[in-house]
Amino acid sequence: MTSSLSQQNTASMSSSDVCMSLQNVSIAYGNFEAVKNVFLDIPDGKVTAFIGPSGCGKSTVLRALNRMNDLIPGCTLKGRVLFDGQDLYHPRIDPVEVRRRIGMVFQKPNPFPKTIYENIAFGARINGYRGDMDELVERSLRKAAVWDECKDKLQESGFALSGGQQQRLCIARAIATEPEVILMDEPCSALDPISTLKIEETMHELKRNYTIIIVTHNMQQAVRVADMTAFFNAEAVEGGSGKVGYLVEYSETEEIFNAPAQQATQDYVSGRFG
Amino acid sequence: MSSDHGLSTDALFTRRRRPSSEKLLDLGFRQLTLALASIVAIVLLAILVTVFQGSREAMASFGLRFVTTSAWDPVNNQYGALVAIYGTLVTSILSLAIAVPLGVGTAIFITEDLIPTRLRDLIGLMVELLAAIPSVVLGLWAIFVMEPAIRPALELLHKLLGWTPFFSTTPQGPGMAPAILILVVMVLPIITAIARDALNQVPIELRQGAYGVGTTRWGAIFAVILPAAISSIIGGVMLALGRAMGETMAVTMIIGNSLNFDLSLLAPGNTIASMLANQFGEADGIQVSALMYAALILMLLTFTVNVLAQWVVRRLSLKY
Amino acid sequence: MTSFSNRSGSVSGTDTDTSLFDRRPLTFDAKLKRNRLNGLFTLISGLFATLAVLPLVLVLVYVLVQGGRLLSLRLFTELPPAPGMEGGGIGNAMLGTVLVTLIAALIALPVGVAGGVYLSEYAGKSWFGQVVSFGNDVLAGVPSIISGVFVYGLIVASRVFFGQSYSAMAGGIALSVLMLPTVIKTTYEGLKLVPNELRLGAYGVGASRFVTITQVVIPAALTPISTGAVLAIARAAGETAPLIFTALFSAFWPDGIFNPIATMSVLIFNFAIMPYQAQNELAWAASFVLVMMILAANLLARWLGGLSKI
Numbered sequence: 001m002t003s004s005l006s007q008q009n010t011a012s013m014s015s016s017d018v019c020m021s022l023q024n025v026s027i028a029y030g031n032f033e034a035v036k037n038v039f040l041d042i043p044d045g046k047v048t049a050f051i052g053p054s055g056c057g058k059s060t061v062l063r064a065l066n067r068m069n070d071l072i073p074g075c076t077l078k079g080r081v082l083f084d085g086q087d088l089y090h091p092r093i094d095p096v097e098v099r100r101r102i103g104m105v106f107q108k109p110n111p112f113p114k115t116i117y118e119n120i121a122f123g124a125r126i127n128g129y130r131g132d133m134d135e136l137v138e139r140s141l142r143k144a145a146v147w148d149e150c151k152d153k154l155q156e157s158g159f160a161l162s163g164g165q166q167q168r169l170c171i172a173r174a175i176a177t178e179p180e181v182i183l184m185d186e187p188c189s190a191l192d193p194i195s196t197l198k199i200e201e202t203m204h205e206l207k208r209n210y211t212i213i214i215v216t217h218n219m220q221q222a223v224r225v226a227d228m229t230a231f232f233n234a235e236a237v238e239g240g241s242g243k244v245g246y247l248v249e250y251s252e253t254e255e256i257f258n259a260p261a262q263q264a265t266q267d268y269v270s271g272r273f274g
Numbered sequence: 275m276s277s278d279h280g281l282s283t284d285a286l287f288t289r290r291r292r293p294s295s296e297k298l299l300d301l302g303f304r305q306l307t308l309a310l311a312s313i314v315a316i317v318l319l320a321i322l323v324t325v326f327q328g329s330r331e332a333m334a335s336f337g338l339r340f341v342t343t344s345a346w347d348p349v350n351n352q353y354g355a356l357v358a359i360y361g362t363l364v365t366s367i368l369s370l371a372i373a374v375p376l377g378v379g380t381a382i383f384i385t386e387d388l389i390p391t392r393l394r395d396l397i398g399l400m401v402e403l404l405a406a407i408p409s410v411v412l413g414l415w416a417i418f419v420m421e422p423a424i425r426p427a428l429e430l431l432h433k434l435l436g437w438t439p440f441f442s443t444t445p446q447g448p449g450m451a452p453a454i455l456i457l458v459v460m461v462l463p464i465i466t467a468i469a470r471d472a473l474n475q476v477p478i479e480l481r482q483g484a485y486g487v488g489t490t491r492w493g494a495i496f497a498v499i500l501p502a503a504i505s506s507i508i509g510g511v512m513l514a515l516g517r518a519m520g521e522t523m524a525v526t527m528i529i530g531n532s533l534n535f536d537l538s539l540l541a542p543g544n545t546i547a548s549m550l551a552n553q554f555g556e557a558d559g560i561q562v563s564a565l566m567y568a569a570l571i572l573m574l575l576t577f578t579v580n581v582l583a584q585w586v587v588r589r590l591s592l593k594y
Numbered sequence: 595m596t597s598f599s600n601r602s603g604s605v606s607g608t609d610t611d612t613s614l615f616d617r618r619p620l621t622f623d624a625k626l627k628r629n630r631l632n633g634l635f636t637l638i639s640g641l642f643a644t645l646a647v648l649p650l651v652l653v654l655v656y657v658l659v660q661g662g663r664l665l666s667l668r669l670f671t672e673l674p675p676a677p678g679m680e681g682g683g684i685g686n687a688m689l690g691t692v693l694v695t696l697i698a699a700l701i702a703l704p705v706g707v708a709g710g711v712y713l714s715e716y717a718g719k720s721w722f723g724q725v726v727s728f729g730n731d732v733l734a735g736v737p738s739i740i741s742g743v744f745v746y747g748l749i750v751a752s753r754v755f756f757g758q759s760y761s762a763m764a765g766g767i768a769l770s771v772l773m774l775p776t777v778i779k780t781t782y783e784g785l786k787l788v789p790n791e792l793r794l795g796a797y798g799v800g801a802s803r804f805v806t807i808t809q810v811v812i813p814a815a816l817t818p819i820s821t822g823a824v825l826a827i828a829r830a831a832g833e834t835a836p837l838i839f840t841a842l843f844s845a846f847w848p849d850g851i852f853n854p855i856a857t858m859s860v861l862i863f864n865f866a867i868m869p870y871q872a873q874n875e876l877a878w879a880a881s882f883v884l885v886m887m888i889l890a891a892n893l894l895a896r897w898l899g900g901l902s903k904i
């Protein structure tokens with residue numbers, strides 16, 4: 001039922017503005033199926049939000065988009081993830097190359113054990129950046145709204161920052177490599193409202209050149225930044241070991257929040273979930 | 275009703291009030307464990323006092339000259355430990371220089387998802403078992419198997435590099451070079467085990483961060499994972515250095531126990547530990563004292579290295 | 595706010611910046627420098643791992659072949675031959691190893707377990723606890739030969755045991771000095787793994803400290819403690835350096851614990867450097883027995899360790 005609904009969405013979008021396309025994607029950790037049968041077309045140059053209750057597989061789907069799940073032993077994917085006309089899970093695809101084109105900001109801040117400057121420059125350098133590094137570092141830090149806090153201690157360790165500052169450093173790190181798509185897994189969950197707003201503004205700026213996919217638990221944030229919203233949920237299946245996540249509804253953000261097609265979506269966005 | 279209830283429980287639970295014998299037992303047990311725990315401190319102190327007392331005579335007659343002279347002459351009662359100190363430092367440091375890349379490389383190979391898990395576990399198990407082989411068995415193996423096998427290689431080394439003082443003698447069986455190699459075998463499991471633990475402790479988030487900006491596996495290892503684990507690895511290397519300095523049996527059996535100073539690694543040499551193993555049983559008079567003096571120096575060396583190891587781990591450790 | 599949108603000029607300028615990055619197709623290209631380096635380093639680390647495993651394989655092969663072919667009943671029941679003679683066994687040395695290790699274990703296990711209990715359950719952050727804990731780390735780093743020197747000075751030279759100098763007892767004590775730090779450390783770490791709720795639960799039903807520790811905490815940590823004990827005993831059984839001038843050696847059957855005694859490890863040392871083939875062969879045979887015992891103990895310890903996961 002749900003899958004046919006998302007297929008409908010797939011059909012309604014012309015293929016030229018599709019950036020990434022998930023086609024019947026199911027992801028399992030070992031024998032445990034975490035998400036199943038996801039059909040999803042992510043539009044180019046827009047912000048797409050993933051929302052849904054904890055454990056429904058938002059991070060799992062997000063990580064699948066730049067093959068980050070390769071690092072988790074036993075994690076397998078069925079179906080196709082199309083990007084730039086190619087299936088990212090085709091055996092000839094180089095996951096390193098994929099991650100250079102599709103960057104990621106993680107749920108927990110994870111600066112490298114290097115100086116703040118090097119945290120930014122490292123990614124740019126391995127991506128073969130040929131421009132002015134100082135300028136890139138400053139621009140990235142500014143975009144991530146952390147320049148003022150960092151500019152006097154660029155040579156100090158990335159760990160010398162607060163948790164929220166570390167997260168913005170990680171956002172700057174992802175921006176600095178100028179990927180085509182940026183995946184963000186609850187990037188603002190450790191930030192204060194002011195920094196959150198700055199990050200959201202940055203997302204609006206970045207939209208002009210990049211496609212952004214963001215996982216968030218914050219409904220207002222989804223409304224503020226996202227053009228499209230996908231609502232995931234998890235349900236117990238008979239014979240399965242635990243709950244399996246699936247895509248309930250995917251549509252324009254406005255529609256998801258004001259006139260959702262599914263009752264479950266309505267309940268979730270209005271806070272009656274559970 | 276309530277008093278009735280209280281009566282019956284009092285009758286059922288006879289120990290509502292702790293008898294003083296139980297309190298005594300509690301206190302006694304605590305004091306017992308404390309007394310036994312303090313044995314560690316007492317033994318350590320007793321070792322220091324015994325060795326220090328024993329070496330006073332030699333200290334008085336040789337002073338610091340003991341460290342800088344190489345005469346070891348029981349007939350004329352002249353003693354200097356330079357040969358043994360040089361041998362201790364050279365064998366332990368050079369063996370570490372070989373064992374560190376080997377051990378860290380092995381640790382990376384069995385932690386970084388390069389091969390299937392079962393193969394990784396097998397290699398890990400084998401390295402652990404290597405640590406369990408007694409030193410004296412490795413010495414036996416070194417005498418009869420390893421040394422004859424590597425002699426052609428050492429001869430080649432002498433031919434190629436014989437013009438330097440470090441390879442200036444022809445290899446003829448026991449010597450510093452085979453001793454260094456057997457030390458490599460002995461410290462390799464320590465370094466591998468510690469490096470493996472350190473790498474396993476690097477959080478997955480940090481790896482994800484590195485791969486997320488598009489590094490290759492080895493890019494992530496060199497740029498992010500190793501730097502995050504480096505303090506524990508250095509600490510482990512220092513511990514291994516202490517172990518190599520004090521290692522006795524395998525070294526004694528293969529180093530040649532020469533009393534003459536020679537820079538060459540292909541010549542027989544000596545270490546403090548092997549000198550003690552060889553001479554202590556038959557020594558008397560001031561020779562015992564000289565040996566105790568050497569033992570004191572060995573203790574100071576290993577102590578310094580071990581304390582430094584702990585300091586390094588605490589000082590350099592990153593918070594992630 | 596205005597300054598931010600001013601800077602956005604540079605953001606929209608990123609169209610040109612993108613050309614500052616290398617962009618390649620998504621397909622895997624084995625000829626790329628980074629992929630070649632990646633392969634090279636994987637190869638090197640694999641080579642290193644092979645080199646690390648090689649000694650164990652070689653030592654085991656030689657010990658099995660050289661020592662295993664001498665295996666016979668005689669090996670276990672006879673005394674070693676006099677120099678230059680043929681045949682003989684290592685019966686006395688086997689018995690001696692068992693005896694000396696037993697003495698060491700009887701000293702080190704109670705003291706070590708009690709010390710570990712003190713550190714984990716009573717010491718807290720007290721200065722004495724820190725002294726003991728630091729002392730334990732230092733003692734663990736003391737070279738094994740030093741404990742021989744120490745016991746020589748304390749017991750052998752002073753002839754405290756009924757005027758006897760070298761003795762099985764002295765050897766056992768020297769070994770126990772080596773075992774002690776390991777036992778304390780593994781006991782301490784095992785006890786630290788016991789969740790605090792268990793202690794609180796026991797206190798909650800009114801158990802005294804003594805009862806809590808002996809009947810709740812120690813049983814919960816029995817697996818890691820016994821694993822540590824097995825490993826410490828196995829290590830001690832193979833130690834040689836502390837024995838060569840404490841237990842010394844004997845060509846005869848053990849004669850009480852206050853006389854010199856033969857052990858397998860000292861036998862290997864003595865016989866390896868003798869110029870007689872019979873002795874060399876017995877050294878290999880003793881190595882075989884010793885290595886088998888120690889490997890068995892290690893596998894036992896691993897099995898014990900896998901039994902329970904707290």
Ligand SMILES: Nc1ncnc2c1ncn2[C@@H]1O[C@H](COP(=O)(O)OP(=O)(O)OP(=O)(O)O)[C@@H](O)[C@H]1O
Binds near residue numbers: 054059
């Ligand atoms: N590495 C892993 N190994 C095994 N199972 C995992 C792993 N990561 C996630 N899972 C499981 O997959 C399911 C989906 O997890 P996921 O992290 O994708 O949820 P999420 O929607 O991101 O939740 P949250 O909002 O709490 O971040 C959960 O049931 C989780 O237990």
Ligand SMILES: [Mg+2]
Binds near residue numbers: 058059060
């Ligand atoms: Mg998540």
